Amino acid sequence: MNDIALQTRMANALRLLTVDAIERARSGHPGAPMGMADIAQVLWTRHLKHDPGEPQWPDRDRFVLSNGHASMLLYALLHLSGYDLPISELMRFRQLHSKTPGHPEVGITPGVETTTGPLGQGLGNAVGMALAEKLLAAEFNRPGLAIVDHHTYVFVGDGCLMEGISHEACSLAGTLRLSKLIAVYDDNGISIDGEVDGWFNDDTQGRFEAYGWNVIADVDGHDPDAIDAALRQARSQAGDANGKPTLICCRTIIGRGSPNKAGTEAVHGAPLGADEIAQTRGQLRWPHAAFEIPDDLRRAWDARERGADARTQWQRLFARYEKSHPELAKDFMRRQRGELPEDFGHQVQALLDRQLAATTETATRKASQQALDALGPHLPELLGGSADLTGSNLTQFKGSRSLTRDHAGNYLHYGVREFGMAAAMNGIALHGGYIPYGGTFLTFSDYSRNAVRMAALMKLRVIHVFTHDSIGLGEDGPTHQSVEHAASLRLIPGLDVWRPADAVETAVAWRCAIEQRQAPSALLLSRQNTAVLEHAGDAADSIARGGYVLRELGTARVLLMATGSEVGIASAAQQLLFEQGVGSRLVSMPCTSRFDRQSADYRRRVLPPELPALAIEAGHPDFWRKYVGRCGAVMGVDRFGESAPAAELYRWFKLTAGDVATSAHELVLEHAKAHPRAPVEDFEIVLSCN
């Protein structure tokens, strides 16, 4: 297709759908869609391999709109290409429960590959997608049967490239030579505050070349032939072993087509207004009413036939692959569906049996490695890694292979790039074929936090291994000791935060995280050894409920609830209390969100409201208030830590078994005072129990 006039009209269709939808919603960002319309038209009609009738087809190209505020561009593209996104949905842009939310959201609009809006993260997702493609190709392709062979295209704006994550993600992509990653930079010189020259004056070309990227500079982003040539050039080297990712820098005019606002920040994020839209129609010679697209343009845009052809071709290829490699083909499809191998349950059971019989104290990070050692070899889809803390996070299991730019593998040394790692893991999960997990210290979860949040929003099976989870890490001191992190991660809706107490709970946490297909998990693990706890035979089921009665000692007058390394301490306190004549119940709460999802009846049975409750966790106490109530008590750490050996810190912060027993006593007394009919005379109150 090289009819320039037709292409310009096709791009103008994107522009007008954008401005009309935004005007109708009285909200949105017309600037970037109008500026990138020509680029989008060329990419989507001449290069992108996609099938609107089958948006999930495995070998489609991936398209990511990292500058997600340009969402109307994507909706217009999907609509015109023939996806199940009728014009009525474009007319409901940004309205409650429409298929056209404010920023693109995966799972809501067919054809949207990832949720974008937090600038820079889409680029991080795209790096993960391109990596998944490269690894999957290395694993599954056979001579003459390249069943995995697609590109990842990502649009980025100035904002994406200003964000720090773009450095992490692009440095990694260059290092790993992700040659099928093609980023298109909307170099319009404008962001919200105005001309970016005052705050973004990098040599972008030099920067990306230094990362090991190909850079195609100075492309006129409004010249379809120039854009096409750049895309061709980017694709031509994409299959080479030494190929590089490509950045195409397109000079564009933000809001192009708007006579009075183009080229200014005024068009970035506000409706043009009726007058300006009328003038835009004039300037673009667009005689059609709002939401009206002439038939010839509809035909030119319609990608259904071309898409179905491409998919059918792939299906034929896959049928041949299936014939010559039936086992591989079966495994490929299983992994695409996100299903686990048939023997997964058996492997988990064997691990659980071993851990239930174990008698040595172990750190839960070590128990996590044992779980990986047991399960990893049977789960080829596990794709692990760490942000340069492999030896501390214990994330690499026996027999797993480190991948490099030249060798495939199932373990990635992400380098010191926590946010980049988390965003890439989201991309890997979105791509399909892998279950990504990655490690860092819990304290640095703050660095990755928004990507963890995005995983939860997108309902992705991504597993974060956060070790060194409290003051219990000891000598590294307050910079490394988590205080508020467990509580604050638990506030992310849809994220299961596990803080297992021993090897058995750790094994169950891994099982649940792997089986949980529609949500991310964070495993908070100790550096220091934790006690060996005695479990009932059906422990695995109880643990999977997120909270359960671990031990009842005597007739309970007080309820102790704890997580992670503090369960052992609470258990020792329970013993002390018992010896002093105070019965208690010990509840382990390895995953509060799972506990919250249990029936009200179950929750009441585990935490009977009449029993005064004391929560113990070496972290911020506020979170536990919802479980202990106004009359309960919480023992935690509400200030920053200190540098010292772990045992000394537990004494300093009053989190020893003796401290817990003392507090439990006080609570029992207070409760007795507040509830005079409680039978306090039955047992001896000992106030000092050191």
Ligand SMILES: Cc1ncc(C[n+]2csc(CCOP(=O)(O)OP(=O)(O)O)c2C)c(N)n1
């Ligand atoms: C992480 C993050 N910070 C801030 C914002 C708010 N924001 C949305 S668009 C934008 C400006 C982006 O500039 P640019 O990428 O050049 O977009 P253009 O104005 O060219 O469309 C900002 C600051 C955001 N979406 N994400």
Ligand SMILES: [Mg+2]
């Ligand atoms: Mg800009």
